[in-house]
Amino acid sequence: MSNVDLTRAGTFILLDVFFDKEIGRVELGKGSIRWFGKNKQKPTQIPWSKFSACISHIAVILCTLLILLPVVASSKDNGYTIKYDGGSVTEVKSGSDLRLYIDANQIRFVRHKEEVLVIPPTAITEISYGQDVHRRVGTAGAVGVFTLGVGSLVALRESTKHFVGLTWANGEQKGGLAMQCDKSEYRGILAGIEGITGKKAVDSTTITAVAFGQTDSQKSEGGLSKANWEQQPFTVRGQALEQGMPGRS
Numbered sequence: 001m002s003n004v005d006l007t008r009a010g011t012f013i014l015l016d017v018f019f020d021k022e023i024g025r026v027e028l029g030k031g032s033i034r035w036f037g038k039n040k041q042k043p044t045q046i047p048w049s050k051f052s053a054c055i056s057h058i059a060v061i062l063c064t065l066l067i068l069l070p071v072v073a074s075s076k077d078n079g080y081t082i083k084y085d086g087g088s089v090t091e092v093k094s095g096s097d098l099r100l101y102i103d104a105n106q107i108r109f110v111r112h113k114e115e116v117l118v119i120p121p122t123a124i125t126e127i128s129y130g131q132d133v134h135r136r137v138g139t140a141g142a143v144g145v146f147t148l149g150v151g152s153l154v155a156l157r158e159s160t161k162h163f164v165g166l167t168w169a170n171g172e173q174k175g176g177l178a179m180q181c182d183k184s185e186y187r188g189i190l191a192g193i194e195g196i197t198g199k200k201a202v203d204s205t206t207i208t209a210v211a212f213g214q215t216d217s218q219k220s221e222g223g224l225s226k227a228n229w230e231q232q233p234f235t236v237r238g239q240a241l242e243q244g245m246p247g248r249s
Helices: 049-077 135-139 150-154 185-195 205-213 216-220 226-231
Strands: 012-019 021-029 031-039 044-047 080-089 097-102 107-111 114-119 124-129 163-170 173-181
Touching: 012 124, 031 049, 031 173, 044 049, 080 135, 080 185, 097 163, 097 185, 114 163, 124 135, 135 163, 135 173
Parallel strands: none
Antiparallel strands: 012 021, 021 031, 031 044, 080 097, 080 173, 097 107, 107 114, 124 163, 163 173
């Protein structure tokens, strides 16, 4: 295209507009823009001053959106809904719903917009998952006061539950908890905690089997021996059933 001096009277540029097929033509002239719609006899004329005002309004709207979008994004609740299922947090009852927030520098548990527990990532000593997290949390960190949740009573029977256990040591303060996660958020919670702590989550079922000398054949024949079953703390007496690790390969 050759240079066209639109400041001269009578000069203009014609642009054909297509959307799959031609839908019209734009005429850019000295004083105005004219739009020729397809199969229309008379063009729509827009003075440059009006066109400039429209562009200014559009620019203001776009700038406002660019400012507001980060604010809207930051106000979004990025927490997880979990069920506290036993641990050393005495002010929270087992079975209570909490919100879990995995921030860059802390792990927070919130109830009714009030923080009930804040753990620095460096204080986490172990992350566990699977049906045996209640036993693991209760014994791993020499946790003092440890209350069991309802989940611990049915964990051996219901392999579809998604449990995550945490233990921590923050100076002289040691603790642990078990939480039940939604199956759609289970992997995300594990990955998030692993990410900020730098620790790999361990399979609580495998740990329990190894710790008490349970072989694969013993496991398939009915679980732990009576002697080992007796010495396990926090255990519901009964037949140990095969325990799966939902959502974790």
